[in-house]
Amino acid sequence: MNIAIIPARGDSKRIPRKNIKDFCGQPMLAYPIKAALQSGIVDKVVVSTDDHEIADIARQYGAQVPFMRQPNLADDYTGTSAVIRDAIRQLQQLGWDLKYCACLYATTPLLNATVIRDGYQQLLANTADYVFTSARFSFPIQRALLLTERGGVMPFDAASIGKRSQDLAPAYHDAGQLYWASAETWLDTNKQVFGDNSRMQVLPDHLVQDIDTLDDWHRAELLYKLLQQEHA
Structure with a gap:
């Protein structure tokens, strides 16, 4: 089966309880859950959390919480890949037959079902290890x-500071939304998300917004409302 795993720990330093904070009328966590379920290629959505309130809200919106994440995987230093590997192992121990797994971040209200579906198709078409959403630096x-x-003041790259923009290679950044790979690839620590056999799914700027501060949060709300008006 294909699943989406959403890491959503209870502790959040900069925006308290941001994974379930109200965002335009719904808990933030509801948005990636709904997008994954609407994609048509995800059989189940699993939320990995150490927090019982988050678990309850996840279930209300159609996700499953078959296990609670251990405290040692819910601190400020544990990386996302370790959390996904733990979730896959836990689910396999429960008898789940996993084929492809998408990692979706909890604070991704701009992520939609089409992007999730397209990322999956790109993974299959390129036989890549990973496909992840990205955006071009403006x-x-x-x-x-x-x-x-x-x-x-000094230039970061003295050799390039005087060059025209069109003469410089475009650069991209991780959008922090979606990561597709097979369960086998996730469990292989020798295969890295940002590796030579990974592929970027480049998104337009209006679908990308990191949410670490309250300013980020308000900007994401504005983008979300504009997108809703556009599709009304």
């Missing part, structure tokens, strides 16, 4: 500036 990173210790 400004050439080669022309970035650094502050010196004395408060002055």
Whole structure:
């Protein structure tokens, strides 16, 4: 079966309880759950959490919580891949026959079913290890500036600072939304998400918003409302 796994721990430093904080009328966690279920290629959505309130809300919106995440995998230092590997192992021990697994982040209200479905198709078409959502930097990173210790300015890349934007290679960043791979690939620690056999699913800027601060949160709400109006 194909599943989506959503890591959603209870602790959040910068925005308290952000995984279940109200976002445009629903808990934040509801959005990726609904998108995955609407994609048509995800059989089950599993939420990996250490928090019973999050677990209850996840179930209300159609996800399953077959196990509670251990505290040692819910601290500030555990990476996402370790959490996904733990979830896959737990589900396999429960007898789940897993083929492909998507990791969806909990704070992804702009993620939609089409993106999830397209990422899966791209994974199959390219026989890639991973396919993940990304976005292009709007400004050439080669022309970035650094502050010196004395408060002055120096170029990040002196060889590129004077070049035209069109002469510089485009650069991309992880959108922090969606990661597709087979269960076997997730469990193989020698295969990295950002590796040579991975592929990017490049999204337009209006579908990408990291949510780490309250300003990020408000910007995401504005984008979400505009997208809703566009599709009304």
